[in-house]
Amino acid sequence: MNDQLVPFFLSQLDKEPDAAFKDFYLFAVRLLRSCPPRPMRSLNEDDCQDAIHDIIYHCVKDDFRILRQYVSKGRPFAAWFYALAHNKCIDIIRSKGHQPEGLSIHPDKDESELMNLLPDPGENEGKRFELSDLLSIVKKALTLLGDYCRLLLEMAGDEFTPREMVAVLRLPAEQNKKVSDDLRECRRRLRRKLSEDGIDIESLFKD
Amino acid sequence: MSDMPNGEKADQRLDELIRACRGGEKAAGFVRPSGDAITAYLLGTATDDQKRAVNKALIHSKEFRREILEMSTDIEVLASMDLTPSEEDSQQVPVPSREEFEKQHKQDSPILSKLKVFWERLVEFRIPQLYVPALATATVLILVAIQTTLYLTHKKPQAELERVKKVEVKGIAHTLKWSLIPKQLDRGYLSSNVPRSAESKSGKNPAYSDPQEAASMEFGNLVKYEKGLFLFKPAVKKPEPISLSRSIVLRLVDSSGSLIQEFPAYVPVTRAGSSEPVTAWLLGLPSTNLYTVEMTSDTLNVLWTRGLDAKGCVTFTYFDGKKYRAVMGFTFDLHK
Numbered sequence: 001m002n003d004q005l006v007p008f009f010l011s012q013l014d015k016e017p018d019a020a021f022k023d024f025y026l027f028a029v030r031l032l033r034s035c036p037p038r039p040m041r042s043l044n045e046d047d048c049q050d051a052i053h054d055i056i057y058h059c060v061k062d063d064f065r066i067l068r069q070y071v072s073k074g075r076p077f078a079a080w081f082y083a084l085a086h087n088k089c090i091d092i093i094r095s096k097g098h099q100p101e102g103l104s105i106h107p108d109k110d111e112s113e114l115m116n117l118l119p120d121p122g123e124n125e126g127k128r129f130e131l132s133d134l135l136s137i138v139k140k141a142l143t144l145l146g147d148y149c150r151l152l153l154e155m156a157g158d159e160f161t162p163r164e165m166v167a168v169l170r171l172p173a174e175q176n177k178k179v180s181d182d183l184r185e186c187r188r189r190l191r192r193k194l195s196e197d198g199i200d201i202e203s204l205f206k207d
Numbered sequence: 208m209s210d211m212p213n214g215e216k217a218d219q220r221l222d223e224l225i226r227a228c229r230g231g232e233k234a235a236g237f238v239r240p241s242g243d244a245i246t247a248y249l250l251g252t253a254t255d256d257q258k259r260a261v262n263k264a265l266i267h268s269k270e271f272r273r274e275i276l277e278m279s280t281d282i283e284v285l286a287s288m289d290l291t292p293s294e295e296d297s298q299q300v301p302v303p304s305r306e307e308f309e310k311q312h313k314q315d316s317p318i319l320s321k322l323k324v325f326w327e328r329l330v331e332f333r334i335p336q337l338y339v340p341a342l343a344t345a346t347v348l349i350l351v352a353i354q355t356t357l358y359l360t361h362k363k364p365q366a367e368l369e370r371v372k373k374v375e376v377k378g379i380a381h382t383l384k385w386s387l388i389p390k391q392l393d394r395g396y397l398s399s400n401v402p403r404s405a406e407s408k409s410g411k412n413p414a415y416s417d418p419q420e421a422a423s424m425e426f427g428n429l430v431k432y433e434k435g436l437f438l439f440k441p442a443v444k445k446p447e448p449i450s451l452s453r454s455i456v457l458r459l460v461d462s463s464g465s466l467i468q469e470f471p472a473y474v475p476v477t478r479a480g481s482s483e484p485v486t487a488w489l490l491g492l493p494s495t496n497l498y499t500v501e502m503t504s505d506t507l508n509v510l511w512t513r514g515l516d517a518k519g520c521v522t523f524t525y526f527d528g529k530k531y532r533a534v535m536g537f538t539f540d541l542h543k
Contacts, residue, residue, distance in 0.1 A: 021308070022302050035493065038274070038277055042516065043517075044542045045542055053308075057308070060305070061309060073250075075251065078285045079285055080246060083282070084242065086278055087242030087245060135224070135228050138225070139228050147266060150266050154272065155272060156221075160276070168272060168279060187221060190221060202216070
């Protein structure tokens, strides 16, 4: 990263605090303008400017107390500051009495669409699943799979790509294939658990 | 779905069942981890307890999963950016002194601090002593009035976007929602200023085998990514009617149905392409999220809510019988 792992101004907090403040201020404004955290993106210019100032103040008050908490450990300062700014932005929006708006990723699946795909009574060897019973069985099966599988399956439900799953899990990028394989295995285990309760996914639905 | 291999079909159904199990955006059991835990998780320095808290939250909330994905992506983008302040930055960005910044920022609301600065400057001009008490009284009265107004309006919900144009929309039965394309448009894609193809240089809309590709190419004509900023290219002309064309309008509306902005376009009609739907595409900035919706009628309302990007581009794609083309697109900035 071009900003160096540890920016120079962090080493100047005691020796040259005014110069350190100026450099940090410029750094922060540049970062937050070029790559604003999501909560900031819908703010108007004045609110955005106020949020930037609030974030900078949070970092520099009490003799740079927050900035002094940064420990490199091989992680770039910009990434640390960005994550901090994102969380602080949410706090700022909440303190003004608003909720950070949630983003609807996919329209919630209409349960009646799933209902319409279930076989009518008399088909499927006389069994007919009520959707609520079916969903209870699925929920129970998910909890038995373990957190890793459950998270992979939830992300698959969100239609994340393996690359996106790797990003969320904070794994190295080359673990793409491993995550795809793990997801396939988790799906297989879920289908096996469901079949133990008499549910065969492949024949359950009409299409 | 019937054309899919059985294994893929079963996976699709499993995904649908998992989504149906959620019963709302956040499942019971969602607890937002602390800011420190989230930061440590993203940087790979989380303790076991912090990792557990974040993983549990990820399992229970699709919104939180999306948030972590976006933050992870942004952090990767930051890695490729030059954030070293330049001489130009220090000239263009006025930097207050540390003492002044901390003093001004401590307690005051933005309005009060601006009024105080104004009062201090006013006093510096050596107002005749006779007028000082009167001015002081007037200022106090104004401050009290403002504080009272702020208190009374504090609990009222603010307008979602301050510059929303309130126009009654008639004749539209319902408002659709955008579908979000799972993968964001790569920022590097927008870095080049080079026209995309010989056809685009001549003003013709180039043809592609995929409508998303056609839309993405058009977005590349509208916006460029330079030194970490998204910049709109110079405004294009308004679309002109084409013979044998269909006039369509896409309206962005807020949750109360009020118009935010509308985008009119003319889409050529071909007999071969008439059965294929026209599709609207929106690129949100700076997130580079891609959204799409089918133009099921010539005039369509689509929801645009707070929390989404305030800037972006819109275009429409159509099928010409052989391939997909995009019409001349639009840019928008909802803060202007």
